[in-house]
Amino acid sequence: MWDPDKYLAFDDLRARPFFDLVNRVGASKPRRVADLGCGPGNLTVTLRERWAGAVVEAFDSSPEMVAAAREHGIDATVADVRDWQPAPDTDVVVTNAVLQWVPDHLALLPGWIAALPPGAWFALQVPGNFDAPSHLAIRELVASETWRGRLGSVALVHRESVPDPAGYAAVLTAAGCRVDAWETTYLQPLTGADPVLEWVTGTALRPVRDALDESDWQDFRADLAPLLRAAYPEQADGTTWLPFRRVFAVAHKQP
Template sequence: MWNPSQYLQYADHRHRPFVDLVARVDVDAPRRIVDLGCGPGNSTLLLADRWPDAALDALDSSAEMVSAARRNGLTAEQGDVRDWTPTEDTDLVVSNALLQWVPEHRELLAAWARALPRGAVIAVQMPGNFGAPSHRALREVARSAPWIDRLPTDLLRHDDTVDDPGDYARLLAGHGCAVDAWETTYIQQLSGPDPVLEWMRGTALTPVFDVLDADERTAFEADLAARLREEYPVEPDGDTLFPFRRVFCVATVGAALGATDLAG
């Protein structure tokens, strides 16, 4: 179960990639904007501020996140991104830190490129850190006793969850889009006890918590925390540096193939 309060504990760090993504979107007056995976809606409000005349739809699979988004004044609906299809007036689709949860997201991107009107923009950001020490530690704990007998083998994501920027550029260029694709590694300064574990409680640990009971969660976290402290030691100033790679792609539907940009 997604917890909006836990997710927003590091709201500034989670919001920054959204800002960087939307900054590269060049659309003057979109008729309809859709935010797929809107979460609690704090970042979605940036879209409303930039394009106040556009109709703004928001979708999330979590009832808790949808409730939080509605409290933020958004028209948010609960649903599966795999079931979403664009309307003929959809000029901007934004998906921030969602598609890494969807194994068939490459097929979805291709389908959106085929269905959206010419000139529409698809703007996507996904974490690209599944080979990072944090995720390696998570997988190692999950494969150790006693957790290997409690957690499904396909529960956690691996290095191939998200492709490199160039792969998404080629995919969308192949469907007639001009593509601006890049990656950024943010060196995040986190504070407090076990801050990387605290970060992971808001995202990566969610499917684990959905399987384990309260006592098991506490024990699992203790095993994981010990590994994370080794991988991410506290700096002399008391903070912990947490590098976080993210993959971005902004695609304009029906634009010249020669405009493809593999920057970064």
């Protein structure tokens, strides 16, 4: 269960990879633009503004996120990305911070590319920070004696689910695309009480939140907070710096 308000608490910082991604898409007048995993729709709005003549297709697996997207004026629907197939006029596909939740998503890419028309663009961005101190702390706490009985079956995202840029480039090139793939580590300036905890609450901790009742959830947060404060100390000016690695690939299907 996603919380759009929690996710949007850092919307300006979370948006940076999205804009770096779509800025590499060279489509001028696409007929249809698909946003796979549109979230609360605040970024889908920018796709509609950039390509005003296109049909914008948007969906998300979370009913809460879809409701938020509709409040932004996006005609979003609830759907699973694994079931999606491109319409014949789909000239641009954007999927931003979604595919890491689909462990077998590399197997989906060739079929999607094959179904796109010649000249179409496919742009993806996924987190690559699964070995970061924040994620290591979450996994260690989930596996601890205190929590493994309640959280042992929680499906956290692991590094093995997301290849490096070369891995995406290999798959998309084999599918008949010219590929631009890269990675970027952003240094996010966070402020406030336990800002890294609040940051991961909106994303990485979602499976944990879903598995716990309110009382246990607050206890888990209380156990995690000092681990994150130690890993990401607050600076003298009140800033907490969070390294934030992302992996990108933009594929242009050749004729």
